[in-house]
Structures are given as C-alpha cells and as structure tokens.
Amino acid sequence: MKYDFDEIIDRTGTNAMNTDGFRQYIFNATEDMKFPFKDEEFIRMWIADMEFATPPEIREAVKERLDRKIMGYSQVFDPAYYEAVSNWMNRYYDWSFPKEYLETSHGIIPALYELVEYICKPNEKVLIVTPSYGYFKSAAEHNHLELVCSDLINEQGHYSIDFADFEAKASDEQVTLCIFCNPHNPSGRVWSTEELQRVGEICLNHNVWVISDEIHCDLLRTGKKHTPLAKLFPDTDRIITCMSPSKTFNMAGLMFSNVIIANEGLRTIWQKRHYGFKNPLSIAATQAAYEHGDEWLKQLKTYLDDNFAVVDQYVKRYLPQAVFHIPDATYLAWIDITAYIPSNVNLPLFFAEQAGVLLEDGHMFVANGGGCIRLNLACPRSVLEEGLRRISTLLVNKDEGVPVQV
Numbered sequence: 133m134k135y136d137f138d139e140i141i142d143r144t145g146t147n148a149m150n151t152d153g154f155r156q157y158i159f160n161a162t163e164d165m166k167f168p169f170k171d172e173e174f175i176r177m178w179i180a181d182m183e184f185a186t187p188p189e190i191r192e193a194v195k196e197r198l199d200r201k202i203m204g205y206s207q208v209f210d211p212a213y214y215e216a217v218s219n220w221m222n223r224y225y226d227w228s229f230p231k232e233y234l235e236t237s238h239g240i241i242p243a244l245y246e247l248v249e250y251i252c253k254p255n256e257k258v259l260i261v262t263p264s265y266g267y268f269k270s271a272a273e274h275n276h277l278e279l280v281c282s283d284l285i286n287e288q289g290h291y292s293i294d295f296a297d298f299e300a301k302a303s304d305e306q307v308t309l310c311i312f313c314n315p316h317n318p319s320g321r322v323w324s325t326e327e328l329q330r331v332g333e334i335c336l337n338h339n340v341w342v343i344s345d346e347i348h349c350d351l352l353r354t355g356k357k358h359t360p361l362a363k364l365f366p367d368t369d370r371i372i373t374c375m376s377p378s379k380t381f382n383m384a385g386l387m388f389s390n391v392i393i394a395n396e397g398l399r400t401i402w403q404k405r406h407y408g409f410k411n412p413l414s415i416a417a418t419q420a421a422y423e424h425g426d427e428w429l430k431q432l433k434t435y436l437d438d439n440f441a442v443v444d445q446y447v448k449r450y451l452p453q454a455v456f457h458i459p460d461a462t463y464l465a466w467i468d469i470t471a472y473i474p475s476n477v478n479l480p481l482f483f484a485e486q487a488g489v490l491l492e493d494g495h496m497f498v499a500n501g502g503g504c505i506r507l508n509l510a511c512p513r514s515v516l517e518e519g520l521r522r523i524s525t526l527l528v529n530k531d532e533g534v535p536v537q538v
C-alpha cells in the first residue's frame with residue numbers, strides 16, 4: 133500500500149493544539165491575540181505532531197475496539213500487548229526486557245513528572261543537557277527541585293556533550309537524577325554508543341538515576357541506528373526507559389506511552405501511586421502500531437528524508453549564512469539564523485506576525501539555544517515549501533520591513 137503524505141488534512145474543529153493552542157503555548161496569550169493573518173493562513177511548524185493521517189492500520193484497530201460497543205474501565209491485561217512491544221524492540225533495537233518491567237503511562241510528560249517525584253527527595257537536583265525539551269525543566273519545577281543544566285557544545289551546528297562539565301555536575305551529591313533525551317530534541321542528535329556509554333558510566337558512578345527519554349527513537353534518517361541506553365547497561369536497574377509510538381505514528385492525542393522500570397522498588401512505588409486505568413482505544417492503537425506499523429513507518433522515513441533534503445537545499449541556496457545540518461533523528465529542523473537577525477528579536481512573534489509561520493525558537497528549549505528556530509517538517513511537501521518561502525523571503529527582505537504576502 134502506498135500512503136499519501138501529500139494529503140492536506142483539515143484539523144480545524146478537532147481541538148488540536150496545533151491549530152487552536154498556539155496563542156497560549158507559544159505566546160502565553162489569550163484567544164483574542166490578533167495577527168495580520170487569519171488562523172487558517174498560518175503555516176504551522178511548531179508543536180511536534182504531524183500533519184499526516186495517523187496510519188489506517190491504527191485507525192482500523194480503534195474502530196474495531198469501538199465496535200465492541202462498551203468502553204469501560206480498562207488496563208493492559210492482554211499479554212499480546214507486551215508481545216507487540218517486545219517484538220518491536222527486538223526487531224528494531226535488538227533489545228528486550230522482562231514483561232514485569234513494562235509499565236504504561238498517560239504520556240511521557242506525565243511519566244516524567246511522576247518519576248521525578250518517586251526518585252528524588254526534596255532539595256535534590258535534576259540534571260539535563262541543554263538545549264532541552266522544555267518539559268524536562270517543567271518536571272523538575274513541578275516537583276520543586278533545582279534544575280542543573282549542562283550546555284551541549286555547539287560547533288557550527290554539530291552538538292556534542294561537554295563530558296567534563298556533565299561529570300562535574302553529576303558529581304554534585306545533590307544531583308540524583310538525569311533526564312536524558314536519546315535521540316535529542318531539538319538537535320536531532322542520535323548519540324553514539326561511545327557517548328551513551330560515557331553518559332551512563334558517569335551517572336551510575338555518581339549514583340545518579342537516568343530517565344532515558346527515547347520517544348523519537350523510531351524517527352531516524354535512513355541509515356541511522358538507535359541504541360537504547362539501557363541496552364548498554366544490562367546489569368543496572370537505575371536506568372528507566374520511556375518510549376512511545378505516539379510520536380512515531382502521530383497519535384500523541386491518545387496519551388499512551390511505555391515506561392520500562394527495571395528497579396523493583398521503584399516499580400512498586402509506581403504501581404502503588406500511578407493511576408493505572410487506561411483508555412481502551414489508546415491501548416488498541418498502541419498495540420496496532422507495534423504490530424502493523426512497519427510499512428507506514430518505512431514510507432514515512434523516506435518522505436521525511438526528502439523533506440529534509442528540500443530544507444537542506446533551500447537553506448544552502450536562499451539562506452547561505454544559516455547553520456543547518458540534517459539531523460540523525462526526529463522530524464525537526466534546528467536552524468541557527470543568528471546571521472540574519474538580532475538576538476533580541478522575539479523569533480516566534482516575528483515569524484508569526486511578518487510571515488504567517490508558527491515556529492518555536494531556542495528560548496523555548498531551556499537554555500543554550502539562542503538564535504535558533506525549530507521547524508516541524510512532518511507536513512506535506514507543498515506546506516513545507518510555502519513555509520520555507522515565507523521564512524527566507526522575510527529574512528532576506530526584513531530590512532525593508534516588507535511583510536510576506538501569503
């Protein structure tokens with residue numbers, strides 16, 4: 133079957149954050165915030181969900197569950213769920229874990245909030261690398277814990293871990309947890325096994341638990357390989373792995389993720405305190421993703437490879453002073469446009485008001501991201517090309533103050 137990633141899908145009236153939540157999320161504004169563009173005229177490249185139809189195999193599984201006519205209280209009882217997850221991990225990552233390690237959550241963000249609470253004591257600290265997905269900071273703040281940031285080294289857009297700084301911070305006895313993003317949002321880095329080995333050794337040597345957030349792990353460029361951090365440390369139970377098909381298969385709204393907890397004590401706390409009932413449609417969708425998602429994912433990855441090639445060529449031709457590299461993973465393009473725009477410009481507001489493009493910028497990624505914009509490329513190529521046209525036209529003509537005509 134050939135899937136249609138060029139299809140333009142109307143998401144209005146679906147309670148989508150993407151279309152209706154941007155004023156509050158990006159601008160901390162109310163619904164009456166005005167722009168020179170109608171909402172439907174925006175090119176939306178901000179929040180990380182896709183403009184592609186959730187795979188038909190998943191939608192069919194949800195319909196079949198609906199046809200069972202009753203949607204009562206549910207949990208994951210069917211052993212087929214673990215089989216589906218385990219088979220996927222074996223096939224894609226040559227990794228397995230005992231069934232009893234597998235817990236589920238109403239999304240990875242809620243899991244982070246809970247795990248930080250269950251792992252850390254008051255006055256302890258949480259270590260992350262920056263720039264970072266903003267909710268890593270929120271998970272620490274939600275638990276009234278200090279966040280410790282280790283800035284990634286940025287060499288012309290190539291990001292690497294400053295291991296001396298990372299270890300210095302991990303050696304602080306108050307640092308008891310590291311939330312590590314593998315692959316990394318927003319840079320798109322897939323950490324090498326050598327880098328992962330060093331992160332794990334530093335954390336474990338300094339008695340720091342690790343939550344390895346691997347939600348982007350299926351979304352690899354062709355030829356790239358993901359290694360689960362826990363796979364490299366089979367003898368420890370202090371690495372928690374968070375994964376979910378929600379990012380891979382565009383079903384984040386179903387709020388369902390996997391949390392693999394090897395430590396028995398922590399798992400017992402989780403089982404006692406985590407609200408265990410689940411949406412039966414989410415269980416059906418997630419199991420179907422792992423059972424039937426292979427071909428769709430294969431075609432998606434090819435389409436995204438081509439979208440990234442379009443961005444690469446476009447930036448080289450129209451924005452030659454920007455710094456961009458096709459990332460190893462994610463569907464997110466992280467572009468340093470410092471050469472085109474002063475650092476004091478509010479980039480999301482600038483592009484929303486002047487170009488009708490909704491995007492996120494480095495200030496939304498905790499620290500160490502200034503001058504960068506992040507573009508969601510999980511959209512039909514026609515939409516991507518229009519977004520790139522508007523962005524480059526504005527950056528090239530900004531001194532004339534000429535807003536882009538949509």
Ligand SMILES: Cc1ncc(COP(=O)(O)O)c(C/N=C2\CONC2=O)c1O
Nearest residue numbers: 179180239240241265317345347384389
């Ligand atoms: C590293 C990472 N962890 C967790 C999540 C969310 O997991 P959920 O609670 O949906 O299971 C995201 C989504 N990242 C987004 C969502 O919008 N913009 C982003 O960068 C993410 O990038």
